[in-house]
Amino acid sequence: MTPPAALLATAIPLMRRLRPMRLSRLGFVPLTLAVLTAVLPGDGHGQSDRPATFVAIPDAFPEIEARAVLVREPGVDLVLLKSDEASVDALAMALLLLADVREDHPVTATGQMVPITGFVVTHPPRGTRRQRLERMLDRLTEAPRVDLGSVGWGRRVRVR
């Protein structure tokens, strides 16, 4: 039985028992919500651990010596690639570093920027993983231009 179904199976008989107590609907619904809120995982274990991840190619890449830049804000991880260097290797290395940064530096009250000045790929992605990255880049080049915020406009796709 899946967790939601198990929860329903427990909660509905409980609610039936409560009916003879003549709880008003106004009192009943908040009680149900309170129970569910207490039982189900909150933000600490849910979405905040898995921020939405985007890859973007800004029209104007920051004027710094960098081949890619990671930007992290609460709920959002963004990989900025240079238009002329948006390769599978660059994307793979940026995503690998992103995973490491996520682990070492949880986003708190400040934003995070990680300019990647250079890399050398020693173990390139292969097989299905490489194909997924290639599809990602294909989607990115075909994506419409959107407002990326302080870095201006550019193409962006969500990858996770």
Place this chain on the structure above:
Amino acid sequence: MYRSRLGRSLLAVVTALTGCSDGAPTGPARLDVTPDPAIHAPVLTMRDLTLLESVIQPSGQAEGLAAVAVEDDDGTRPLQQVINPRTRAGFDDGYAFAIGQHSYIGNVGLIRTSTHVSFRDQHVGSQTGQRQAYTPFLVDLGQLKDIAVWPKVYTDHTCGLTAQGDSSHKAWWQFYQGRGAPEWGVDEVPSQAAPVAQGSCTNQTGTRTGSEERSGGFICSYFITYDLDTGEIVDAQLLYCSTQGGEVL
């Protein structure tokens, strides 16, 4: 009627809450429900990634001398000069470095040095440091001074890297500090360090040993934190180079 309506409501609440706690997107529709991805990051420039240091070097003894100098100071000074400009690169425990230094005559000295790191003959990162020293014009009296800067590139690698460095050495005269202050006698000299290699990695063959699950390589990056409201940089860590590996997605 009441029960079934309540059941549907409860089901909707449960579905919504469990959907949120899952974390993994379930399909294309889920991708549309995202936080606003318009970011507030600062627009970085190379100046943000350069170590800047400016120092004033007042000389306690010179203050007395300055009073004498002012009386018959006709505004001239000995010729400005950059002496013995040099850059040396190397490795120390946990970092690569380049030291740029020179001696100079003039009341302002500036040195700008970059440490460059390469891996397998590919450039992976540079850290630039700049230091400017100012001695008040009236107390300088043409003293010979030294200036140096040594930007570091931190790394946990003990083999396979090569460090290089270059510097721009500068000295001049200036009446007072500030933008638009008149300068004269600018002398600027470059220097370059010979490359220094860590040595090859004998225990790393560079061949694949795992399945397609693991990818990886060597990567250099800065780590900067910024205020989400103003975009101002709160903290910036120096360039760090390390090996990354794992599952890409």
